[in-house]
Amino acid sequence: MKVAYIRELGNYIDSEVTIRGWIYNTRSSGKKIRFMILRDGTGLLQGVLVQGNIDEKYMDEFDKLTQETSVEVTGVVRKDERAVGGVELGVSSYRIISGSVDFPISPKEHGTAFLMENRHLWLRSKKQAAIMRIRARVIKAMKDYLDNNGFVGVESPILTPSACEGTSTLFSCDYFGEKAYLSQSGQLYAEATAFALGKVYTYGPTFRAEKSKTRRHLTEFWMLEPEMAFYDLEMDMELIEDFVEYVISTAVSECKNELAVIERDISTLLNIKKPFPRITYSEAADILEKECDDFVRGGDFGGGHETVLAGKFEKPVFIYNMPKNIKAFYFKKCDDPGFVKGCDLIAPEGYGEIVGGGQREDNYDALLQSIKEHGLNEKDYDWYLDLRKYGSVPHAGFGIGIERTVAWICGIPHLRETIAFPRMLNLLKP
Numbered sequence: 001m002k003v004a005y006i007r008e009l010g011n012y013i014d015s016e017v018t019i020r021g022w023i024y025n026t027r028s029s030g031k032k033i034r035f036m037i038l039r040d041g042t043g044l045l046q047g048v049l050v051q052g053n054i055d056e057k058y059m060d061e062f063d064k065l066t067q068e069t070s071v072e073v074t075g076v077v078r079k080d081e082r083a084v085g086g087v088e089l090g091v092s093s094y095r096i097i098s099g100s101v102d103f104p105i106s107p108k109e110h111g112t113a114f115l116m117e118n119r120h121l122w123l124r125s126k127k128q129a130a131i132m133r134i135r136a137r138v139i140k141a142m143k144d145y146l147d148n149n150g151f152v153g154v155e156s157p158i159l160t161p162s163a164c165e166g167t168s169t170l171f172s173c174d175y176f177g178e179k180a181y182l183s184q185s186g187q188l189y190a191e192a193t194a195f196a197l198g199k200v201y202t203y204g205p206t207f208r209a210e211k212s213k214t215r216r217h218l219t220e221f222w223m224l225e226p227e228m229a230f231y232d233l234e235m236d237m238e239l240i241e242d243f244v245e246y247v248i249s250t251a252v253s254e255c256k257n258e259l260a261v262i263e264r265d266i267s268t269l270l271n272i273k274k275p276f277p278r279i280t281y282s283e284a285a286d287i288l289e290k291e292c293d294d295f296v297r298g299g300d301f302g303g304g305h306e307t308v309l310a311g312k313f314e315k316p317v318f319i320y321n322m323p324k325n326i327k328a329f330y331f332k333k334c335d336d337p338g339f340v341k342g343c344d345l346i347a348p349e350g351y352g353e354i355v356g357g358g359q360r361e362d363n364y365d366a367l368l369q370s371i372k373e374h375g376l377n378e379k380d381y382d383w384y385l386d387l388r389k390y391g392s393v394p395h396a397g398f399g400i401g402i403e404r405t406v407a408w409i410c411g412i413p414h415l416r417e418t419i420a421f422p423r424m425l426n427l428l429k430p
């Protein structure tokens, strides 16, 4: 018995193989012909049962093959240009591994609330599985780029003693009588490792107690954060655009089938070539003051503001030199001390900010002052301040949100479909 995966069946034309998987759908054509659509995680395959060519018991038991019944099916692979994957299976026998009664997600339309409650089952659908494959390929492309360009992968802790991105979105927990927080970002630790290794990246889950319900915010999301010694803001932005160009072009070329399954129009993605446009915060504010009644100069951008700015460009756009008051404590100040050397990259088509980054404050006194100005406890950051005491150098980095990037590549407006089990306000199950 040759067990094969559906994806590789092109190599087995006219051979007998056994497929292990699940029933996606069945139908009959009169009394004599039955069809089963199988899925095995690597693809879909049509199996055909013809009366006379197969033991009668398999025709009689065909009604037991309800949606999501797990099966082992044996037959001969035949070329069929019309079929997905270019092949079909002439079934000679099958064995039911385990039944499936009243699978809740039928091919008909369901509401999103229902699908989210059944996320553990919804993942089996064609589109959701395709998105998960794209996500995995995107993460691999990101790591490949960095591994091939002299970066060292390191891990930052998840349990941390202090905030990185402001105290208002911290999740706290008890750590043997002390207070610990789930990491909002691996950046501060990435800075320490960059001073040990030169160019590093951290990759891991990050947590923010986002109390607002938006389509662009999860409470648990994954972030990849490169950090480079001897980089300034300009070098940082050059790296970001080269990195993003590579990730998008790799996703488009490596995920053709999956992008077709989810019906993503990739024409806009083909256009994502550097250089990306760059505007300062002040230039962005000029645009928003004219076009958005709810924008206040000096304030942070809301999702709507990002969409207006993105609409001016066909490529991702950098906004840089941000007002100090809307940014975290660690940014390096610009010559105009009201501004800091931060940059955000806003994706086109309304997918919002996908990258946040910038140059770090490398001067001890300036950093200490900023920690105090942000109302943070100096003691919590003594180790981080040490980095400015012992051979401090200019350095910069960025964080790219996996879910936002996957949402853009897949053309899905809501982040909840870009991760297997999303965590959001009021969503902890399954």
Ligand code: 4AD
Residues within 6 Å of the ligand: 164, 165, 184, 185, 186, 187, 208, 210, 216, 217, 218, 219, 221, 223, 225, 226, 353, 354, 355, 356, 357, 358, 397, 398, 399, 400, 401, 402, 403, 404, 405, 415
């Ligand atoms: O802009 P942020 O907050 O930057 C940082 O955390 C820096 N410490 C990164 C660094 O420089 N090393 O977050 C970076 C990115 C955002 O651009 C966005 O893509 C994503 O993380 N992100 C979220 N994604 C989903 N849900 C949320 N609540 C997110 N918050 C940020």
Ligand code: MG
Residues within 6 Å of the ligand: 344, 353, 355, 356
């Ligand atoms: Mg940001």
